[in-house]
Amino acid sequence: MIDETRCTRCGRCAEVCEYHALAVVGLRVLVFPALCHGCGSCLRVCPEGAISERQHGIGRLSTGVTAGGCRLSQGLMHVGEPMATPIVRALKRWPPAFAPAVPGIDCTLEIRDAPPGASCPVVETMRGADYLLLVTEPTPFGLHDLRQVVPIATELGIPAGVVINREGIGDAAVAAYCEEAGLPVLMRIPMERRFAEAIAAGRTLVEAAPEYGPAFRELLATIRATVAPAAPVALAAAGGGGR
Numbered sequence: 579m580i581d582e583t584r585c586t587r588c589g590r591c592a593e594v595c596e597y598h599a600l601a602v603v604g605l606r607v608l609v610f611p612a613l614c615h616g617c618g619s620c621l622r623v624c625p626e627g628a629i630s631e632r633q634h635g636i637g638r639l640s641t642g643v644t645a646g647g648c649r650l651s652q653g654l655m656h657v658g659e660p661m662a663t664p665i666v667r668a669l670k671r672w673p674p675a676f677a678p679a680v681p682g683i684d685c686t687l688e689i690r691d692a693p694p695g696a697s698c699p700v701v702e703t704m705r706g707a708d709y710l711l712l713v714t715e716p717t718p719f720g721l722h723d724l725r726q727v728v729p730i731a732t733e734l735g736i737p738a739g740v741v742i743n744r745e746g747i748g749d750a751a752v753a754a755y756c757e758e759a760g761l762p763v764l765m766r767i768p769m770e771r772r773f774a775e776a777i778a779a780g781r782t783l784v785e786a787a788p789e790y791g792p793a794f795r796e797l798l799a800t801i802r803a804t805v806a807p808a809a810p811v812a813l814a815a816a817g818g819g820g821r
């Protein structure tokens with residue numbers, strides 16, 4: 579909200595807003611709430627203290643415990659809300675990271691599942707993570723998203739590794755890029771009809787193919803060894819096709 583009695587129409591709020599959610603037009607500051615990412619930059623730069631935040635519900639957070647005893651939390655946006663970033667940010671703060679879901683269950687791993695691509699919700703999911711697991715596929719689509727997200731991980735200072743899913747459907751360009759960018763390929767999962775059928779039926783890959791259990795345990799051990807062997811780990815999973 580803009581306090582018109584304090585505002586001098588200096589325009590600094592509109593200049594700092596990367597999302598064009600503010601515009602100074604004549605004697606008025608126009609606010610476009612649907613474009614606002616809630617970054618708070620305008621509040622910080624306003625020399626008159628004329629800007630205040632107003633609570634606006636954009637979705638719901640919910641949490642529960644899976645059959646295996648893991649805590650699962652999700653954020654659901656209200657229909658028509660365009661900005662997912664604030665709900666991702668809220669989800670990261672709630673419930674407290676590593677809160678025990680069931681006594682005796684290992685709570686030293688937090689897995690954040692990001693949407694595909696390199697948009698703001700992906701960046702917010704990655705921010706603060708200890709490791710980034712990039713799940714991709716050997717196609718131009720997978721390579722495109724990988725090329726976008728890897729520089730972001732570098733800028734955020736997050737170590738990253740790659741899982742190549744559906745191996746066999748495309749070409750070697752993704753593997754070549756990983757080598758060129760110094761990204762370790764931690765796992766390869768071939769394209770098999772039984773995997774697709776199991777996942778379409780709501781089953782996990784390991785339920786469909788128990789022989790992959792040790793490979794996933796090894797994957798986690800490698801990530802833990804890269805980050806800090808004894809510490810809690812926040813792992814962000816992002817990437818392009820094949821997720």
Ligand code: SF4
Nearest residue numbers: 585586588589591624
């Ligand atoms: S920065 Fe503050 S004073 Fe300047 S135009 Fe924006 S709301 Fe008004």
Ligand code: SF4
Nearest residue numbers: 595614615617618620
């Ligand atoms: S909070 Fe950020 S995105 Fe929203 S209007 Fe202010 S500067 Fe723009």
